[in-house]
Each structure stands twice: as structure tokens, then as C-alpha cells.
Amino acid sequence: MASTDDGPAREQGFSFGGCVKSGAVTLSLPETLSDKPKPELRLEAIHIAASAGSQVEEPRDPSEPGSAGDKFGVQLQLPGAKLKPLTDLCSQATCGLEGQNVVSEAHRRALKLSPESFDCSFRLEDTTILAEIERWAKPSPGIGVTAHLSSLNVYGPGDHFTRHKDSPQFGGRSFGTLVIGLPSRYTGGRLRVWNERGQIGVEHDWAKQLGGEDAGLQWAFIALGCWHEVQHVIQGHRLTLVYSLESSNSRDISNQFSVRPHEAR
Numbered sequence: 001m002a003s004t005d006d007g008p009a010r011e012q013g014f015s016f017g018g019c020v021k022s023g024a025v026t027l028s029l030p031e032t033l034s035d036k037p038k039p040e041l042r043l044e045a046i047h048i049a050a051s052a053g054s055q056v057e058e059p060r061d062p063s064e065p066g067s068a069g070d071k072f073g074v075q076l077q078l079p080g081a082k083l084k085p086l087t088d089l090c091s092q093a094t095c096g097l098e099g100q101n102v103v104s105e106a107h108r109r110a111l112k113l114s115p116e117s118f119d120c121s122f123r124l125e126d127t128t129i130l131a132e133i134e135r136w137a138k139p140s141p142g143i144g145v146t147a148h149l150s151s152l153n154v155y156g157p158g159d160h161f162t163r164h165k166d167s168p169q170f171g172g173r174s175f176g177t178l179v180i181g182l183p184s185r186y187t188g189g190r191l192r193v194w195n196e197r198g199q200i201g202v203e204h205d206w207a208k209q210l211g212g213e214d215a216g217l218q219w220a221f222i223a224l225g226c227w228h229e230v231q232h233v234i235q236g237h238r239l240t241l242v243y244s245l246e247s248s249n250s251r252d253i254s255n256q257f258s259v260r261p262h263e264a265r
């Protein structure tokens, strides 16, 4: 898989991203009943024109309180995929509030699945993404990067994640988060990132880029300590793989990753 430069966003060392070429991505889910075949979802960002009989999701007022029960009542038709086997396995995503992990739809409304509950045909190691993160986010040589898959996130209409900072992990060796956007059609759901002082913002608007002839997987790096949010999804489903990034260097490196590149190099 090749990776492409995303221009101005890359100038901001605290968050940058790109696109890796990819065909369809398959998600394999555990068998729910022993006599049923293992469910598989094939995700492709191909636009399907609405036709008679197809179900279309209505945009929802983001301020409208939603319940998990009605969230997937009307399903977006993903080509070759129905999301229900996936969403049935997911749980409501939590967020850290006053030191506690809680479900608060005001702060985060999304579903999530932990890595042991699915298998994904996307292989980060077959891409140049980690090499690019090492190259662009790393101020000094010799720092290796390890990515730990933390979850698959599913954002349906009205779902979002308000502005937050990710928690440090790995005894001070985490330096950021990698988000991979799986191919699906949706609107809204922009990922906005600000530097740690909240002054400069970068926007990763993947919905705009999906579904073209050369659709690929979008990715974004978010340096630890930076504010970020996922804006409300309006239509469709936004599916992301989220990785925590660990540095092989045991020094506290978070400050080095959050400076702008022209200051760092």
C-alpha cells in the first residue's frame, strides 16, 4: 500500500494524516451461534444510488437525545454489508469524566468493540503509516513506534465525541493516537484537532474524500496532549480503528511531539 501526503495538515506536527490505497476491508466477527457461519462485513466506500426499496437514513438533529434502541432502527445500506451483526456486538463507548469511565452521551455517543472481538483484514504493518509517523512526529533518531489497537469505533447518525485529550499510557511512553477511517459512506463526522494550547486547529474531513475512483483509507495522527473532537455524524456510519502509539524510548517525550515541526527540527 502506498501513502500520500496530505499537504498543509502535515505542516502541523501535532496532527497530520494521509490516505493509503486499499480495496474493500473485511471485518470478521465471532460466531454468535455455533450453527451459523462466522459473520463477515465487507466495507467499501462506493456510492450506492438510492433505489426503490432501499433504506435511507434521515439526518438527525444532533441535539436530540438519542437512545441506543432507536439508533440503528434504520440501517444505512453499505455495499455488501449490513452493520447489524457488528453493532449487536458493540457496547456503548465510555469516556473519562472526573477520574471515572462513564457513559455520557453528552460527551461521547458512539459504539465500540474491543480488539479481541473482531478481526480486520486491514494490516497496519503492510502500510507506510507508522514509518511516516516516525518520520514526521519524531524529533530525534532511534525512537521506534509500536501501535496498540485499542478499539473499533462506530458512529451512526447523531453520534459524536466532544473535545477531549487522550489519557497517557504505557508508563509515560505513549505519544499519540492513530485513527484509521474504514471505508463507508457518511456525512459530518469531521475529526478536529487543536494543539495542546488549543490555538491552532487541523481538520480531517474524511467524508468528503470517500467514494471516489481511488478511494483509500484515511488516517490521522494526534499527538498526546492535543485536544480533539469528532463532530456529529449526520448520515451514514463512520467506522474507525483507534491505536495508541507507544515509543520505544522511555523518556517522557510528550513535549517533543507537541511542538510545531519548524520548532522541532
Ligand SMILES: O=C(O)CCC(=O)C(=O)O
Binding pocket: 153, 161, 166, 177, 179, 191, 228, 230, 240, 242
Ligand atoms: O474515532 C475517532 O475518530 C477518534 C476517537 C478518539 O478520539 C478516541 O478514541 O480517543
Ligand SMILES: [Fe+2]
Binding pocket: 164, 165, 166, 177, 228
Ligand atoms: Fe481521543
